[in-house]
Amino acid sequence: MxxxxxxxxxxxxxxxxxxxxxxxxxxxxxxxxxxxxxxxxxxxxxxxxxxxxxxxxxxxxxxxxxxxxxxxxxxxxxxxxxxxxxxxxxxxxxxxxxxxxxxxxxxxxxxxxxxxxxxxxxxxxxxxxxxxxxxxLALTATSVPSECAFSRAGTTINKRRARLGDDAVQAICELQSLLAFNAKSRRRD
Incomplete structure (x- = not known):
């Protein structure tokens, strides 16, 4: 083994x-x-x-x-x-x-x-x-980053939020991404 x-x-x-x-x-x-x-x-x-x-x-x-x-x-x-x-x-x-x-x-x-x-x-x-x-140079060799993005959107839409429109889901995902980016920036500082 x-x-x-x-x-x-x-x-x-x-x-x-x-x-x-x-x-x-x-x-x-x-x-x-x-x-x-x-x-x-x-x-x-x-x-x-x-x-x-x-x-x-x-x-x-x-x-x-x-x-x-x-x-x-x-x-x-x-x-x-x-x-x-x-x-x-x-x-x-x-x-x-x-x-x-x-x-x-x-x-x-x-x-x-x-x-x-x-x-x-x-x-x-x-x-x-x-x-x-x-x-x-902007190309990625795998689809992992985009799969991560779709995974985040999947966790955003749940039974309580099943009727959210496309714009609302996109806005929530962008806010989550911004919050994660800000948290990462603060850790570096």
Whole structure:
């Protein structure tokens, strides 16, 4: 049982990292996926530890499932977000990303769309990157933050408040969010 727990710990850590709501996570998908696949491969080829027949079948099934998601991870949006993410961009070559291809994607994707904005702000040092960062770094890799928001709305509507209109529910949720934000701000001070 401990072998299974040890095997699954990196997945728990990756889930916590990718489920964050206070920082963008899409740019971290590529290196996290690479680390998880390396972890699985090491577990499969190891001479000791995770060696039972059931454990090996489990590890192989997990590896196959992650490889099913590889096409999604290699999408241009994910690669562009990774290239723009300062926490990740330095390791992209080490995880098998063709940086030249990503740079071409970036150029092609935004050349036409932001050409006028680029010309207007040419004096600024990196206007194109600023526009791209706005679009890509705001993406989250998981739906956990939005699920949390829906969960809060679900606790707001109960048997006593079942007839609240949409505007009232939205106002209550926004007030709860504001109160939570203020409480968090006070704790930091």
């Amino acid at each position: 401990q072998d299974f727990c040890d095997f699954l710990k990196p997945f728990k850590d990756a889930t916590a990292l990718m489920s964050a709501s206070e920082y963008p996570t899409l740019g971290m998908v590529i290196p996290v996926m690479h680390i998880l696949l390396q972890h699985i491969h090491r577990a499969i080829v190891a001479n000791e530890g995770f060696r039972s027949r059931h454990a090996m079948r489990f590890a192989t099934a997990v590896e196959e499932k992650l490889k099913d998601y590889e096409a999604l991870v290699k999408r241009s949006e994910v690669m562009i977000a990774a290239a723009l993410d300062p926490r990740v961009k330095g390791v992209l070559v080490n995880v098998g990303v063709n940086v030249e291809e990503v740079m071409t994607l970036i150029t092609n994707d935004y050349e036409a769309e932001y050409q006028q904005a680029y010309e207007a702000k040419r004096q600024a040092m990196y206007p194109r990157i600023q526009l791209m960062a706005r679009d890509y």
